Structures are given as C-alpha cells and as structure tokens.
Amino acid sequence: NAGVTQTPKFQVLKTGQSMTLQCAQDMNHEYMSWYRQDPGMGLRLIHYSVGAGITDQGEVPNGYNVSRSTTEDFPLRLLSAAPSQTSVYFCASSYSPWTEQYFGPGTRLTVT
C-alpha cells in the first residue's frame, strides 16, 4: 500500500496563477480532506469529502475548489493564487470522519 500520496512536493507560483494539488489514496477510504498548516495556526481544514461525488467546505475554503469523482482521488484547485496561500498543504483520508486520519507527506507551496 502506498497510503496517501501527494504531488507535487514543492511548487512556486506567481500571484494569479492557478494549479491543482493532487492527492490519491489506495486504502479505499471514503473520507478525504485537505488541510493547510501555517506557523502558529496548526492544521486548518480547507475542504472535505465523505464519498465520491460529495464535498463540503471546511474552516478556510475561500480561494480553493475540490471535486471527488472517484474514491481514490481528491484534487485541490487553487483558482487564482495569492501570497496568503503560501503554506504547506496536507491531504488526509480515513474510513469515516470519526476514525484516525492518514496524512500524505504534504505539498509546500510558495506564492510570490
């Protein structure tokens, strides 16, 4: 099992550019989520999905878009990158919202 994989590991964007952060899991987990980690802020939930075709907003959803067309994949789209989106992004998955989550290795994004 590869677990939760994320690509790319690092990315630099210019303000206004768009991009997609990829996330995939091979554990057949229904629940997937995206977090961002900023210094002194802990992990904050951006978007989550309880199954294919179902997504919902988390604590900090503005500027991000998600879709869940398959159980395995949960991409995160930045529509128009801003310096405030400079962060480390983690994707996570679990069997359900109330079981422990498995995290990917993260994507470090810098927006200049």
Added chain:
Amino acid sequence: DQQVKQNSPSLSVQEGRISILNCDYTNSMFDYFLWYKKYPAEGPTFLISISSIKDKNEDGRFTVFLNKSAKHLSLHIVPSQPGDSAVYFCAAQSVPDKLIFGTGTRLQVFP
C-alpha cells in the same frame, strides 16, 4: 477563536525522563480526542486517542489523560527517547463533526 489550544510551543526533556504535553479545549461538546506526531517534511501520523467516556488511555510508552471538568488533556511519554523529538498536535471533535487541531508543541528530547 481557537477551540483547541496548546499553550506551550516547545518543550525540552532529557532522554529517559517523562514528557508531558498539554492541551486545553473550550467546546464542551467535544467527545473524541486524538494526538498526532509530526516529523519535519512528513505528514502527521496518528499516535493515540481517547473517548470522552474514558479518562485515561495507554499504549506502550504513551498515555493520554482526559479531565473533562477542566477541559484539559495531556499526553505523557515515559521514558522519552530521542526519536520522540517531533511536533505533537492534539485534536478534538464532536463526532461526526470536523476535527479541530491545536497549534502544536515541538518536543525535543536530548541525551
């Protein structure tokens, strides 16, 4: 408003001694609590959890204590080892609502 607080950003402990990491929460509806450990350049990994119906849960060197009246939980690591050096996040949820993470405590275990 931070619902889950880890007031100590860092902690330094000698190898072999006890490490105590603390976490406070404000939402009395939280009924499930977890600790995650994070090494640099890696994602967080689940460490131990506790349900609000219990006040203690133990797994090897790791024990989590929950004091519901004080809205406080703590993670004890005994004995501490250099490999325990990492950032520790506590998290809480009101099942099946979303998980809320604290800001993390960086633990350094020195020889």
